[in-house]
Amino acid sequence: MFNKIKKSIILSILIVLFLFNSESFASDDQFIDIRIGKAHSLNDKISLSSKSGFILKNTDNDIVLDLDEIHITFVNSEFYIINDQNYNKIIELSFIDNYEILPKSNDFIQYNGIPYRGSFKIYNKSNAFYIINHISLEEYLYGVLPKEIPTSAPIEAxxxxxxxSRTYSLKNINKHITEGYNLCDTTHxxxxxxxxxxxxxxxxxxxxxxxxxxxxxxxxxxxxxxxxxxxxxxxxxxxxxxxxxxxxxxxxxxxxxSPNSNWNITFSSAVIENSLRNNGININSLVDIEILDRTESGRVKTIKIVSSDKTTLLSGEKFRSIMGNSNFKSTLFDIQKNQDFDTNQYSLITENGRTNINFGFGKIFTLTDKGLKQVSNPSIKVLDTNGVRDLTTNNNVSSFTFIGKGYGxxxxxxxxxxxxxxxxxxxxxxxxxxxxxxxxxxx
Ligand SMILES: [Zn+2]
Structure with missing residues (x-):
């Protein structure tokens, strides 16, 4: 009998615990900490505004500020000051106290003129001060989706x-955890x-x-x-x-x-040379660019840069990032080489008639008293809009057009x-x- 009662008491305690746990789990939205903007440094001033005023909250204290604007100054690695709009000091707070800044009523706090749901926290790590938006995952996604996809897209998309985006956020929830928050607000x-x-x-x-x-x-x-x-x-x-x-x-x-399912972009040889040099690939004058191999999807795996002094191999991804990921939309591309001259438009008239000049590959002719003669080691330079160009070193590709598919x-x-x-x-x-x-x- 006693055993039976004891068992049923234990059982009901377990049931109550179970109900309590499942209930609290269901009503608990997951919250995440998003860094807004860049880190601030010592003596930077930041301002927050809220039409209803502010509440500063931590586990053992509530401070109500009936101000619609506050200014925060980072004094040192331990303290920050909250001032009113006239920069009168209201209160000095320790980072350790970990205050959460909320709007006084159901309102949004504005930071840099942008309203945010949830609350704010101020976080300090080695004199880098972060403004953190503490927000539920679902409300965070409200502010993410319109930045990621056209809002006019069909609802299933x-x-x-x-x-x-929700899955990506949860998978990457520890991406910035060593810096004291979960995610940043940029493409990173x-x-x-x-x-x-x-x-x-x-x-x-x-x-x-x-x-x-x-x-x-x-x-x-x-x-x-x-x-x-x-x-x-x-x-x-x-x-x-x-x-x-x-x-x-x-x-x-x-x-x-769709937009960017087909794209093309043209760069002059000079622009490509400079972009490569700015990324630590020091080449003399650019002669040619070739695709060496492709991945199973057709994207460029390896690209060969031929310059007058050497040959450089780069991955398609590296070349794309050097040329700028937003201009150069993908690594699924072909190359079209553009020459300075349309060789068909240039002819020499001799006693034997008209002869087209091929400026292309060292085949240069001169008109002599014995007719047209090919010059074996010519040195011919022309001045065009890209500057002086040596036509005799095969260095006559003035620009490259990249014809591509897709974006990203x-x-x-x-x-x-x-x-x-x-x-x-x-x-x-x-x-x-x-x-x-x-x-x-x-x-
Ligand atoms: Zn990030």
Whole structure:
């Protein structure tokens, strides 16, 4: 009898504990710390504003400030001062006390003129002072999505992006943990624009997919994405050197008719020479650029730079970053070489008639009294808009046009591919399972 009662008491305690735990888990949103802007240094002043005033909160204290603007000055590595709008000192606080700065009522705090949901924290590490936005993951995603994908995209594409961005955030939650926060607000992590960036379409996509993330074998995946694959996604191995089973190269018929599915850009030889030199690749004059080999997706793996003094091999990714990732949109490209002269437009008229001049490859002719004679070691220089150019060293490619497909590294989800899939009626789950192989999507 006693045993039976004891058992049932233990059982009911367990049930209460279980209910309490599951209840508190369900209502607890995950919070993350986002660094806003760059680190500040000693004596920098920053200002925060809130129409309703501020509450400074920590575990044992609440300080109410009925001010719509406060200025924070970093005194040293231990203290900071909060001033009013006229720079009168209100209070001196220790970083160790770890105050959270909240709006007094249901309002947004503005920093640098941009409203942010959640609260702010001030963090100091070795005299680098960080302004941290402490915010729930879901509200953070409200400010991320409009920066990552056009808000006019079909809802299934926006939902796919919401799940990918949520998964990416959780997977990278420790990216800046040694600096004292989780993620930064730039492309290094994900671009985050605060409450001002929000849009009702993307907010709905976040709400409709609340807590859903992408798993591979019960682990949260690295949900990398890019703007457009240009027709073929790339494997993680070919871009970052690590093999990931769900990030493999695959033909992508959904990324053909979108912005940047086709692009081209022309650089003069002089611009390419300078870009290489500015990145520590010291070459004399540029003679030629050749594609040596390609990855399984068709992206340029190795490129050969021929200059008058040497040959340099670079990875396609390295060459792209040297030429500028936003201009030079992908490594899925061909090269067209442009010469200074259209050789067909230049002719010599001799007694035997008209002869075209090939300025191209050392075949230079002179007109002699015995007719046209090829010169074996000519030295001919011309002055053109790029300066003096030696036509006799094959150095007559004045510019290179790179004709490419797609925008970004090509690994994981193609965002314009996702938009096209959504237009064709695919669901967010089908989109994600097309771009990430053998994954499941669940809460
Ligand atoms: Zn970052």
């Amino acid at each position: 926006l939902k796919a992006q919401a799940i990918a 992590c994900q671009v985050y624009g605060g409450q001002r960036a929000e849009n009702s379409n993307t907010n709905s996509a976040v709400d409709l997919t609340k807590n859903y993330v992408i798993y591979y074998n019960d682990s949260i995946i690295d949900a990398v994405f890019h703007s457009s694959s240009g027709g073929h996604t790339e494997s993680s191995y070919n871009v970052w050197g690590n093999r990931v089973p769900y990030l493999v190269a695959t033909p992508d018929p959904f990324s053909f008719n 590294h090509g690994v994981g989800m193609s965002q314009y591919g996702a938009i096209e899939m959504a237009k064709q009626g695919y669901s967010n789950e089908e989109i994600l399972q097309f771009y990430y192989k053998d994954v499941t999507i669940s809460k």
